[in-house]
Amino acid sequence: MTDTQETVRSSSVGRLLPIVLAITxxxxxxxxxxxxxxxxxxxxxxxLQSAMPAPDFTLTSADGPVSLSDYRGKLVVLxxxxxxxxDVCPTTLSDVNKALAQLGNKAEDxxxxxxxxxxxxxxxxxxxEYVQFFNPTFIGVTGTDDEVRSxxxxxxxxYEAHAEEGASGYLVDHVATLNVIDRxxxxxxVIGPGTGADAIAADLEYMLR
Amino acid sequence: xxxxxxxxxxAGLAILMATSTVSCGGDAGLEISDAWGRxxxxxxxxxxxxxxITNNGAxxxxxxGATSPACGAAELHESSMDDQGAMTMQPVAGGRIAVPAGxxxxxxxxxxxVMCINKLEEFTEGARLDLTLQFEKAGDITLQxxxxxx
Numbered sequence: 001m002t003d004t005q006e007t008v009r010s011s012s013v014g015r016l017l018p019i020v021l022a023i024t025x026x027x028x029x030x031x032x033x034x035x036x037x038x039x040x041x042x043x044x045x046x047x048l049q050s051a052m053p054a055p056d057f058t059l060t061s062a063d064g065p066v067s068l069s070d071y072r073g074k075l076v077v078l079x080x081x082x083x084x085x086x087d088v089c090p091t092t093l094s095d096v097n098k099a100l101a102q103l104g105n106k107a108e109d110x111x112x113x114x115x116x117x118x119x120x121x122x123x124x125x126x127x128x129e130y131v132q133f134f135n136p137t138f139i140g141v142t143g144t145d146d147e148v149r150s151x152x153x154x155x156x157x158x159y160e161a162h163a164e165e166g167a168s169g170y171l172v173d174h175v176a177t178l179n180v181i182d183r184x185x186x187x188x189x190v191i192g193p194g195t196g197a198d199a200i201a202a203d204l205e206y207m208l209r
Numbered sequence: 210x211x212x213x214x215x216x217x218x219x220a221g222l223a224i225l226m227a228t229s230t231v232s233c234g235g236d237a238g239l240e241i242s243d244a245w246g247r248x249x250x251x252x253x254x255x256x257x258x259x260x261x262i263t264n265n266g267a268x269x270x271x272x273x274g275a276t277s278p279a280c281g282a283a284e285l286h287e288s289s290m291d292d293q294g295a296m297t298m299q300p301v302a303g304g305r306i307a308v309p310a311g312x313x314x315x316x317x318x319x320x321x322x323v324m325c326i327n328k329l330e331e332f333t334e335g336a337r338l339d340l341t342l343q344f345e346k347a348g349d350i351t352l353q354x355x356x357x358x359x
Contacts, residue, residue, distance in 0.1 A: 086255035087288045088296045091318050126252045133250030167282035167326040176296040194319050
């Protein structure tokens with residue numbers, strides 16, 4: 001009598017168990033896949049609402065002239081730096097490369113452009129070799145002092161060389177932000193130095209959605 | 210059998226500890242670890258070395274210079290952000306990085322670093338470059354810097 005009851009109970013538990021497990025798995029998948037998409041994206045950079053498209057510029061790369069407007073339809077990550085810079089510039093370029101790797105195929109819709117704030121030391125060939133060390137799709141551009149200054153100022157990029165007693169000769173202070181221009185050509189996002197690859201990737205991925 | 214195993218484990222641990230840090234003998238008690246530099250393209254004139262220095266001794270010390278056969282010149286520099294949001298890089302104030310007794314000085318990305326000017330060797334991933342750190346009290350300590358991604 002007792003044996004029969006035990007058998008009945010355990011067999012009904014045995015039948016329910018897979019169903020309970022299945023429901024648990026579905027709920028966990030829902031929480032993992034769907035809930036994060038319902039929450040609005042928290043940008044790691046600073047979002048700008050630009051009424052006008054970003055001012056265009058044309059500077060020189062190793063493969064000829066490059067204008068910002070050439071990349072309408074893609075996200076442009078615009079950075080002002082210089083090859084003599086040993087710390088912040090390589091860290092930033094490497095982080096952007098890692099961020100693009102996280103985006104997979106979508107990285108094809110992102111163009112990284114580094115403008116040299118040290119045109120005296122960075123010629124187009126040197127710049128190309130420099131940026132392509134970090135990622136073969138990166139573009140490096142430069143120009144005359146006036147051309148570079150005119151390209152930089154509308155983005156709020158200030159830079160200035162300061163003389164150095166040591167072996168450097170001079171170093172260049174520069175605003176080291178990543179400036180993200182959206183597919184329509186508007187400056188949309190400014191990402192500060194040291195933000196890190198994961199955070200950059202999250203913002204770019206959201207802008208590419 | 211158990212005792213032998215313990216001995217081997219202790220010996221292994223000792224070897225690990227000896228190889229993971231460069232300990233300087235004598236009174237200084239400086240322990241230098243995590244010496245690394247970022248891979249950089251051949252055309253880049255400069256590179257940076259990062260290192261962690263712990264002063265286990267009783268006496269204050271300071272890093273006052275560096276030399277490396279991989280660099281035309283090596284200088285102690287600091288990257289920082291000014292109040293306008295611009296990154297600036299300067300030789301460290303007073304030409305020294307203090308390492309007080311019982312404290313740790315960390316040279317890291319976006320901060321203090323040994324700037325390698327006029328690179329003489331390739332900073333390719335996996336390379337090991339000699340670096341001599343010059344301390345006020347402890348004198349010269351030579352170590353190897355590993356070139357790798359952070």
